Amino acid sequence: MANPFRGEVVRLYKNLLFLGREYPKGVEYFRDRLRAAFVKNKDVQDPEKIKQLIKRGEFVVKELEALYYLRKYRAMKKRYYETDE
Amino acid sequence: MTGRVLVGVKRVIDYAVKIRVKPDHSGVVTDGVKHSMNPFCEIAVEEAVKLKEKKLIKEVVAISCGPQQVQETIRTALAMGADRGIHVEVSGKDYENLGPLQVSKILAALAKKEEASLVILGKQAIDDDCNQTGQMTAALLDWPQGTFASEVAVEGDKVKIVREIDGGLETIKVNMPAVVTADLRLNTPRYATLPNIMKAKKKKIANVKPQDLGVDLTSRVEVVRVDEPPQRQAGMKVETVDDLVGKLKEAGRI
Numbered sequence: 001m002a003n004p005f006r007g008e009v010v011r012l013y014k015n016l017l018f019l020g021r022e023y024p025k026g027v028e029y030f031r032d033r034l035r036a037a038f039v040k041n042k043d044v045q046d047p048e049k050i051k052q053l054i055k056r057g058e059f060v061v062k063e064l065e066a067l068y069y070l071r072k073y074r075a076m077k078k079r080y081y082e083t084d085e
Numbered sequence: 086m087t088g089r090v091l092v093g094v095k096r097v098i099d100y101a102v103k104i105r106v107k108p109d110h111s112g113v114v115t116d117g118v119k120h121s122m123n124p125f126c127e128i129a130v131e132e133a134v135k136l137k138e139k140k141l142i143k144e145v146v147a148i149s150c151g152p153q154q155v156q157e158t159i160r161t162a163l164a165m166g167a168d169r170g171i172h173v174e175v176s177g178k179d180y181e182n183l184g185p186l187q188v189s190k191i192l193a194a195l196a197k198k199e200e201a202s203l204v205i206l207g208k209q210a211i212d213d214d215c216n217q218t219g220q221m222t223a224a225l226l227d228w229p230q231g232t233f234a235s236e237v238a239v240e241g242d243k244v245k246i247v248r249e250i251d252g253g254l255e256t257i258k259v260n261m262p263a264v265v266t267a268d269l270r271l272n273t274p275r276y277a278t279l280p281n282i283m284k285a286k287k288k289k290i291a292n293v294k295p296q297d298l299g300v301d302l303t304s305r306v307e308v309v310r311v312d313e314p315p316q317r318q319a320g321m322k323v324e325t326v327d328d329l330v331g332k333l334k335e336a337g338r339i
Contacts, residue, residue, distance in 0.1 A: 011280075018279040024101075065276040075100055076124055076269055079211075 005050045012057045013038055019064045024071070088143030090133045090203045092167065093192055094126040096151060096158040097212040110310050112181075122158045125207025127165075127274040128267040132237055133205050134166035135272060141239040142202065144168050148195060150188055152176040156290060163285035164277035170290035171195065175302065179295075182304035184213070187295075189221035194298035196226055201262060203244070208233055208266040219266035229259035232266040 003009075013034070020030035041053055098104065099119040107114055122130075133145040147162035149155040150173040159170035173191050175183055196204050204226075209216035223230035231237070231246030235254070238245040239261075248255045249268050277285075295302055323329045333339045 015279045019276075061278075065278075068276065069273060072100060072124055073269070076211075080269065 087200045089201050090142050091146050091201045092129050092133045093206045094149050094158050094162050095123040095210050096120050096155045097123045106313050122161050123210045128271050129205045129207045130162045130165050131272045131274040150175050161277045163288045164281040173293050179302045185215045185217035187302045189218050190300045192222045193225035204264045206266050223264035230264040233268045234265050235268050235270045
């Protein structure tokens with residue numbers, strides 16, 4: 001598979017795997033789904049399609065970062081600040 | 086002004102972990118438990134890095150006190166954009182007894198040594214909830230302090246700080262060098278992604294011992310006992326208002 005995008009795809013996978021360590025449902029749950037998602041697309045050859053999939057992966061990275069931030073922010077807000085009720 | 090900012094980062098048990106008290110009630114279980122950077126320290130690092138990106142300050146130095154493992158926390162700060170790290174080695178009994186007084190003495194010594202313009206800390210740690218280190222550090226240095234900061238603006242050799250206080254917001258202007266402690270709404274910390282962590286491996290972490298800074302770590306506080314909070318009593322459902330009044334009378338409430 002001498003695909004020019006191979007490096008980018010592997011890097012994306014590693015970044016997502018790294019992010020998965022903090023996933024609320026557990027790192028195994030995340031890793032299984034991550035692997036399944038990548039394996040499902042392993043035979044894609046069209047460069048346009050690959051670029052699209054990489055973009056989707058990068059989108060997921062941003063979504064995860066936002067998820068982690070919101071979780072933490074909400075937990076801190078709940079623990080340390082009075083709610084007006 | 087050197088334009089150097091020191092940021093203190095503390096390694097604490099991760100905020101999402103369920104805390105368990107040791108069977109002998111001497112503390113909480115930390116072995117094998119996930120640790121990470123104190124959330125308020127993350128906000129402090131982010132603020133320092135933001136100031137550097139705006140070219141208002143020149144260098145961000147991340148500092149942590151503790152055993153080998155705190156280097157992970159310093160590495161996270163480096164991945165977020167700090168330029169270099171200082172690991173103050175404290176382990177064993179000294180680490181168990183390390184509290185705000187000792188840490189503030191260490192930070193004060195380092196602030197003088199590094200000729201810092203600003204020391205930014207998290208307002209409190211989520212493990213001990215002391216909310217003292219920033220204040221003590223400022224007092225030891227005889228520097229002005231802006232605590233519970235929700236906004237920080239460097240204006241020449243002064244800092245304008247908006248503080249979150251009970252009545253609302255208070256804006257103060259202090260001379261530099263100063264100590265600032267970060268509150269929740271100060272900023273949104275960036276995530277230390279894998280590529281950034283890889284890049285940060287090239288940055289240096291210096292090792293220092295408290296003795297080298299002339300700091301005495303003796304604690305004046307002794308933890309006597311640690312207990313879990315009392316279990317919440319189960320609620321009771323009643324059918325009528327009279328039942329409710331009856332139960333309240335029984336419980337001696339009315």
